[in-house]
Amino acid sequence: MTSLYDFSRACDALLEFEELYNYTPNASHSVYSLEIQKDELRALWLKVKESFDTYSRSLSEDESGAAAMRSAKCRYQNCYAAYLTCAALMGETIHNLTFVQQTSSTVNPIPREVEQTPRLNINLPPCDTEIFYGDYMAWPSFRDLFTAIYINNSRLSPVEKLFHLNQKTRGEAKDIVKKSPLTNEGFLAAWQNLSERYENKRVMVNSQLKTLFNLPSVSVERSAEIKNLQRSVNNCISVLRMYGIDIENWDAIFVFLVSSRLPDTTLALWEQGILQKTEIPRWEELDQFLTGRFQTLETVSDIQSSRSSRPLPSKTTIPQPNRRIAAHLGQFSQTVCRLCSDQAHVLKSCPKFLTMNVDDRVKVVRKHNLCMNCLAHSHIARDCKSPFNCLSCHQRHHSLLHRFPTGNKSSTPPSRPSPGNRENQFSHPPTDGTNVQALFSTSAKNVILGTAII
Numbered sequence: 211m212t213s214l215y216d217f218s219r220a221c222d223a224l225l226e227f228e229e230l231y232n233y234t235p236n237a238s239h240s241v242y243s244l245e246i247q248k249d250e251l252r253a254l255w256l257k258v259k260e261s262f263d264t265y266s267r268s269l270s271e272d273e274s275g276a277a278a279m280r281s282a283k284c285r286y287q288n289c290y291a292a293y294l295t296c297a298a299l300m301g302e303t304i305h306n307l308t309f310v311q312q313t314s315s316t317v318n319p320i321p322r323e324v325e326q327t328p329r330l331n332i333n334l335p336p337c338d339t340e341i342f343y344g345d346y347m348a349w350p351s352f353r354d355l356f357t358a359i360y361i362n363n364s365r366l367s368p369v370e371k372l373f374h375l376n377q378k379t380r381g382e383a384k385d386i387v388k389k390s391p392l393t394n395e396g397f398l399a400a401w402q403n404l405s406e407r408y409e410n411k412r413v414m415v416n417s418q419l420k421t422l423f424n425l426p427s428v429s430v431e432r433s434a435e436i437k438n439l440q441r442s443v444n445n446c447i448s449v450l451r452m453y454g455i456d457i458e459n460w461d462a463i464f465v466f467l468v469s470s471r472l473p474d475t476t477l478a479l480w481e482q483g484i485l486q487k488t489e490i491p492r493w494e495e496l497d498q499f500l501t502g503r504f505q506t507l508e509t510v511s512d513i514q515s516s517r518s519s520r521p522l523p524s525k526t527t528i529p530q531p532n533r534r535i536a537a538h539l540g541q542f543s544q545t546v547c548r549l550c551s552d553q554a555h556v557l558k559s560c561p562k563f564l565t566m567n568v569d570d571r572v573k574v575v576r577k578h579n580l581c582m583n584c585l586a587h588s589h590i591a592r593d594c595k596s597p598f599n600c601l602s603c604h605q606r607h608h609s610l611l612h613r614f615p616t617g618n619k620s621s622t623p624p625s626r627p628s629p630g631n632r633e634n635q636f637s638h639p640p641t642d643g644t645n646v647q648a649l650f651s652t653s654a655k656n657v658i659l660g661t662a663i664i
Contacts, residue, residue, distance in 0.1 A: 213268045217261040217282065221289050224254045228292040231299070241307050248300050255293045262286050294373055302365050344382040347417060349408040350452075352378075361401075372397035375404075383408070411453050418446045427471040433507035436476065440500040443468055447493075464493040468500075476503060548578045548587075557585045558610060568613050575611065582607045 231247065265282060269275040339355040342348060356378065360371050372392055379387050386407055390400035425442060428435045443464060450457050469477060480499055484491055547553045549562045557563055557580070563571060575582060582591040583599070583606050591606055599605060602612045 213261065213265040217258070217265040217285075220254070220257040220261045221285055224251075224258055224289050225292055227251060227254055228296045231296055236303065239303055239307070241304055244300050244304050244307075248297065248304075251293065251296055251300070255289070258286070258289050258293075291373065291377070294370060298366065298370060305365060339378055341378060341380050342383050343380045344408070346408060346410060346413045350414075353405070353409075368394040368397040372400055375400060379404075415450065415453055415455060418449045422446045422467065425467060425471050428473050428476070431473045431475050431507065433504040433511065436472075436500055436504040436507070439468065439471060440497065440504070443493075444497070461492045462490050465491055465496050468496060479503070548580070549574065558608070564610075568611060571611055582611060584608065585610075 227250070262282065266279060269279055269282075337355075337359060339352055339359060340348075342352040356375070360366060360374050363371075366374075369392060372387075372390065375387050375397070376384065376392075383404060386403050387400045389403070390396035421442060425439060428439055447457060447464075469480060472480065480496065483499060484495075547555050547560050548557055549560050553560070557574075563574065566574070572582075574580075575585065578587065579590070580587050581589055581594050583594040584596045585608055586594075594606070600607050600612050601609045602614070605612075
């Protein structure tokens with residue numbers, strides 16, 4: 211446990227030193243301070259090596275010991291990577307400062323120029339490559355960037371370049387790089403193996419041809435879709451030329467593939483602008499037309515958006531005379547008669563129901579559990595909320611269910627309800643079916659008819 215504790219402390223000290231150095235601005239460094247820091251970094255690395263050796267000898271050879279050894283090796287490699295990076299940065303900074311001092315001592319510049327020398331040392335953002343996962347399409351960019359940043363850097367040794375190549379690869383590409391030992395000679399072998407694996411001209415050309423012959427069709431004339439179509443073709447042309455494909459006589463192919471995917475309006479404008487209808491147009495002509503077309507669409511869209519954002523003029527309201535309006539909102543529905551199942555009318559308007567005598571009507575109402583007051587099926591008479599009663603006796607039953615006393619002309623009221631009973635007829639709530647809302651309004655102003663006798 212003591213050896214593990216010493217090894218962990220040594221690794222933490224080295225990683226903390228690297229973090230502190232990375233956060234220190236370059237202007238704060240000098241040649242002498244960097245030499246001191248370099249010696250300190252070297253001492254920290256020696257402690258990591260010694261503690262790792264001690265800890266590895268104390269481990270057992272069983273499975274737990276093997277697992278602990280793998281974990282320790284992983285942390286040891288992280289510390290070694292931090293040591294290499296920090297030492298390389300220190301060496302580069304010392305070299306730059308030494309070069310500036312030598313230049314200032316051998317050349318006798320004008321004092322004004324000496325004062326402006328530090329201003330020319332602009333701290334640019336770091337330029338680095340992305341992780342390469344073994345994609346054929348990403349290989350050209352990774353190859354050129356890694357060559358410019360690491361391979362052409364004379365201050366990096368081959369083993370340091372190989373270390374950075376390990377850090378910038380993943381998956382199959384990293385497996386290829388790992389096969390080479392971490393030595394000066396191993397970098398050339400690793401880089402050559404990686405180039406032979408992914409430097410596949412045929413795959414790159416085939417991928418561009420697939421993109422070219424599977425261009426999406428533009429169904430609606432929009433500037434963004436036309437621009438994307440044009441950009442896809444130009445990207446394919448650039449990649450094909452980069453790989454040495456002769457496309458000087460491919461104008462007919464490019465024009466046909468693009469024009470067949472344009473919307474009807476754009477295609478009509480393109481055909482209208484061709485002066486020599488029998489000749490094959492060049493791709494440069496269609497390219498210029500597409501550029502002008504999507505620029506026109508962008509301008510029109512911008513003008514329309516600015517026009518729609520303007521506030522609409524307020525409408526002048528016409529003053530209305532003061533009138534008192536009484537409104538009544540009711541809900542009605544077209545129902546199916548309980549007696550005539552194929553007819554859409556209420557029971558109170560049913561011809562069969564009106565021809566019955568009062569006793570038969572009462573039997574029908576009780577048979578179908580209808581309200582005795584409004585003839586609705588949704589409630590009974592004691593729960594009826596209708597304000598209307600019988601027009602003859604003012605009791606809580608419908609006028610069609612009123613029993614006239616003996617001696618009257620007929621015990622059956624007329625089949626048509628009286629005008630006074632129309633309120634009772636239309637005020638009943640709906641039973642079922644599709645609801646229809648109606649609004650009745652009456653004016654409170656009294657009107658005297660011309661036929662009135664005063």
